[in-house]
Amino acid sequence: KAGVTQTPRYLIKTRGQQVTLSCSPISGHRSVSWYQQTPGQGLQFLFEYFSETQRNKGNFPGRFSGRQFSNSRSEMNVSTLELGDSALYLCASSFTAGAYEQYFGPGTRLTVT
Amino acid sequence: KQEVTQIPAALSVPEGENLVLNCSFTDSAIYNLQWFRQDPGKGLTSLLLIQSSQREQTSGRLNASLDKSSGRSTLYIAASQPGDSATYLCRVSGYSTLTFGKGTMLLVSP
Numbered sequence: 001k002a003g004v005t006q007t008p009r010y011l012i013k014t015r016g017q018q019v020t021l022s023c024s025p026i027s028g029h030r031s032v033s034w035y036q037q038t039p040g041q042g043l044q045f046l047f048e049y050f051s052e053t054q055r056n057k058g059n060f061p062g063r064f065s066g067r068q069f070s071n072s073r074s075e076m077n078v079s080t081l082e083l084g085d086s087a088l089y090l091c092a093s094s095f096t097a098g099a100y101e102q103y104f105g106p107g108t109r110l111t112v113t
Numbered sequence: 114k115q116e117v118t119q120i121p122a123a124l125s126v127p128e129g130e131n132l133v134l135n136c137s138f139t140d141s142a143i144y145n146l147q148w149f150r151q152d153p154g155k156g157l158t159s160l161l162l163i164q165s166s167q168r169e170q171t172s173g174r175l176n177a178s179l180d181k182s183s184g185r186s187t188l189y190i191a192a193s194q195p196g197d198s199a200t201y202l203c204r205v206s207g208y209s210t211l212t213f214g215k216g217t218m219l220l221v222s223p
Binding site (some may be wrong): 035 | 144145146149154155156157158159162201205206209210211212213214215216
């Protein structure tokens with residue numbers, strides 16, 4: 001069974017640009033969650049999608065948005081990039097929403113210059 | 114608001130030692146607790162998941178316990194090996210929240 005895949009693995013962007021990250025969950029999993037990981041703040045929850053609906057949202061500005069497609073694949077978008085957005089962005093999939101076992105992808109390393 | 118603390122933040126041990134990593138949480142109303150390991154620059158690998166009704170879970174050399182009433186979980190690693198070197202994170206699932214600790218960075222030297 002294939003694991004969670006994230007593309008691209010690495011990105012370098014300039015301040016003010018926008019970026020879209022993609023996550024494909026494990027086959028049969030319908031929930032996708034996104035996290036931002038930085039050395040100072042650790043893992044911070046961005047949002048969770050289940051059946052194409054945003055179920056939960058963390059405390060991030062509106063520049064961070066996401067969506068989920070009917071095949072459970074999810075995308076995350078960050079607009080008007082800031083230097084502080086440089087981080088490892090991780091997505092996790094689980095069979096259903098809420099407090100279920102999560103499986104993580106390898107992450108996308110975003111560097112904003 | 115759920116707060117999750119992991120102690121110690123870093124740990125260095127010689128190969129072969131048994132060790133205990135700690136995870137404490139402030140709100141005992143949880144569904145489950147999951148332990149992960151993370152290698153540098155990589156994603157998280159699930160190790161063990163303990164449901165709120167369980168006291169412990171075991172997988173190979175790993176044993177995780179959960180004491181909901183005291184808000185604590187421990188991850189016991191037996192006979193540590195250099196390949197165990199990684200950051201270990203715990204994640205607590207509440208009724209509407211998923212909260213991670215900041216992790217314990219473990220270094221096992223040969």
